Amino acid sequence: MVITSKVIMSVILIFGIGFSLLFSYMLYQSEKDVIMAEMQKDAERRAAAFTLSLSMKFEALHTLTALFRQNPDFSYSDFKNEAKIVLERHPDIQALEWMPIVRKEQREEYEQHLQYIHTGFTFVELDDGGNVIKAAERDFYYPVYYVEPYIGNEVALGYDMSTSAARLSSIDRAIDSGRESVTEPLMLVQESGSQTSFLMFNPVYRDGFVPFVNHREFFVGAVLGVFRIGDLYQTSEAGNIPHDVKLLLYDLTGEQKTLLHTRVHDEDKQYIGEMAYSVDIDALFDRDWRFEVFIADDYISQRMSSQPYIILILGVLLVIASAAYLDLIYKYISLIKCKNCDLQNISLRDPLTNLYNRRHFDDVLKKEWQRAIRAESSISMLVIDIDHFKRFNDSFGHMAGDLCLKEVAKAISQSMSRSNDSVFRYGGEEFAILLPNTTDPKSVAERCRQNVEALGIRHPDSVEEVVTVSVGCAFIRPEKGDDHNALFLEADRALYAAKKAGRNRVCEQLNQKDNALVGAIEFSPKD
Numbered sequence: 235m236v237i238t239s240k241v242i243m244s245v246i247l248i249f250g251i252g253f254s255l256l257f258s259y260m261l262y263q264s265e266k267d268v269i270m271a272e273m274q275k276d277a278e279r280r281a282a283a284f285t286l287s288l289s290m291k292f293e294a295l296h297t298l299t300a301l302f303r304q305n306p307d308f309s310y311s312d313f314k315n316e317a318k319i320v321l322e323r324h325p326d327i328q329a330l331e332w333m334p335i336v337r338k339e340q341r342e343e344y345e346q347h348l349q350y351i352h353t354g355f356t357f358v359e360l361d362d363g364g365n366v367i368k369a370a371e372r373d374f375y376y377p378v379y380y381v382e383p384y385i386g387n388e389v390a391l392g393y394d395m396s397t398s399a400a401r402l403s404s405i406d407r408a409i410d411s412g413r414e415s416v417t418e419p420l421m422l423v424q425e426s427g428s429q430t431s432f433l434m435f436n437p438v439y440r441d442g443f444v445p446f447v448n449h450r451e452f453f454v455g456a457v458l459g460v461f462r463i464g465d466l467y468q469t470s471e472a473g474n475i476p477h478d479v480k481l482l483l484y485d486l487t488g489e490q491k492t493l494l495h496t497r498v499h500d501e502d503k504q505y506i507g508e509m510a511y512s513v514d515i516d517a518l519f520d521r522d523w524r525f526e527v528f529i530a531d532d533y534i535s536q537r538m539s540s541q542p543y544i545i546l547i548l549g550v551l552l553v554i555a556s557a558a559y560l561d562l563i564y565k566y567i568s569l570i571k572c573k574n575c576d577l578q579n580i581s582l583r584d585p586l587t588n589l590y591n592r593r594h595f596d597d598v599l600k601k602e603w604q605r606a607i608r609a610e611s612s613i614s615m616l617v618i619d620i621d622h623f624k625r626f627n628d629s630f631g632h633m634a635g636d637l638c639l640k641e642v643a644k645a646i647s648q649s650m651s652r653s654n655d656s657v658f659r660y661g662g663e664e665f666a667i668l669l670p671n672t673t674d675p676k677s678v679a680e681r682c683r684q685n686v687e688a689l690g691i692r693h694p695d696s697v698e699e700v701v702t703v704s705v706g707c708a709f710i711r712p713e714k715g716d717d718h719n720a721l722f723l724e725a726d727r728a729l730y731a732a733k734k735a736g737r738n739r740v741c742e743q744l745n746q747k748d749n750a751l752v753g754a755i756e757f758s759p760k761d
């Protein structure tokens with residue numbers, strides 16, 4: 235199979251561009267992986283910062299709780315002083331509160347006790363419409379008794395937490411476990427905006443110890459911290475997020491997934507719906523919180539370097555340049571080959587008639603001779619000579635003689651019907667024709683003779699008054715060891731016979747070994 239330059243070029247282009255694409259895609263992927271890994275590291279760092287910030291606030295709450303555990307009869311002013319110190323360091327805590335357990339019979343005493351600071355103080359609850367009303371009578375109360383800062387949390391003072399299921403379940407957990415407990419996300423009674431909050435209860439027992447059993451019997455109250463999630467989020471390092479990242483904080487405790495807070499820098503951006511990364515917050519005791527990170531559509535493209543594209547463009551250009559260069563080389567080589575062919579062709583042809591020359595005749599005869607031996611086929615030869623050409627030259631001059639030679643050559647060439655028949659200018663006004671695989675050269679010879687005569691080139695010194703040719707032909711089925719010159723000699727002998735018989739005729743030398751007619755001469759129908 236001959237592989238053309240176009241096929242090679244196509245293969246180079248397809249593979250080269252394919253490899254460039256593959257390589258730049260791999261580079262793109264690895265850069266993308268690095269960007270995603272950095273995003274994950276960043277999310278983890280923010281989650282860690284948020285966790286640390288929460289832990290520090292809880293730690294501060296513990297300090298305040300410790301004071302109550304030492305002295306459960308801590309006064310309001312002592313509480314305010316201690317709480318102020320904590321709040322100075324943690325201004326993002328919404329409020330610090332003391333919530334005693336008050337039995338039915340103690341309610342009046344408790345209410346009166348605080349009325350000297352807050353006139354008209356009473357235990358309160360919310361009605362179905364969310365209005366603050368006086369707390370109904372019940373066996374015991376969990377009222378917000380001390381609150382700091384008071385400003386901004388006025389509504390919370392006296393609020394009976396036992397009326398809120400979310401708060402009550404957290405208080406119960408704290409009492410029974412002797413440990414701090416965090417509520418589910420809820421709306422504060424003092425909330426003026428739409429932020430979600432949570433409370434943290436630190437239980438305090440009589441004598442300051444956490445009892446082994448009967449926790450409820452010894453429970454005297456709880457120190458609690460009130461936290462607005464948005465404020466915590468904003469003040470921690472987690473709040474400072476890049477433009478193209480959206481951070482969502484969820485509570486996953488139980489079966490529900492509750493959105494606690496969203497942090498987004500640029501609301502107008504389009505964020506990919508699928509979560510890019512999530513990281514758990516593990517500072518919240520019995521609650522499972524999680525950050526989920528979403529990235530903008532252009533998050534990766536904006537961080538991506540132009541390297542993969544440069545590699546792709548350079549790769550494609552290099553491949554195209556290589557293919558073009560190769561194409562040039564191919565063209566150059568074929569040009570040289572062509573020139574060589576032309577030169578070779580020139581060296582094989584006769585410049586006057588453009589027929590093959592004598593040198594080439596010898597080569598072709600040897601080859602055809604061998605081929606005929608191998609194929610056990612016949613080979614025929616015609617030898618054609620213009621009649622009285624000397625006279626023609628003498629009458630019309632050498633130049634007219636040349637023109638006549640050209641016309642005769644053309645007429646002879648056009649008499650050939652097979653593509654593998656070859657016409658040669660054997661020398662002077664003599665032509666030789668090789669007819670491979672042919673046993674009847676006489677018909678071709680006769681056609682040549684007639685075609686030349688039909689040219690009608692005027693020849694006053696010829697019998698027919700036009701230029702004619704005499705043709706000698708022969709055929710042979712050569713065998714190994716036979717001399718290839720024999721065929722020409724036989725045809726030439728026939729030509730001699732044709733000349734001798736009066737010219738303008740075909741004469742065949744019957745030379746077949748099979749029918750033993752060697753040496754016999756047979757003339758064309760002209761005679």
Ligand SMILES: Nc1nc2c(ncn2[C@@H]2O[C@H](COP(=O)(O)OP(=O)(O)OP(=O)(O)O)[C@@H](O)[C@H]2O)c(=O)[nH]1
Nearest residue numbers: 619620621622623624625627632633635636662663
């Ligand atoms: N114009 C021209 N004449 C040529 C060329 N080659 C050979 N001749 C002439 O052809 C003539 C051949 O003459 P002869 O060999 O005597 O044969 P003839 O005159 O054709 O006579 P017969 O062959 O016996 O019919 C010579 O005069 C050559 O000069 C050529 O290339 N151009």
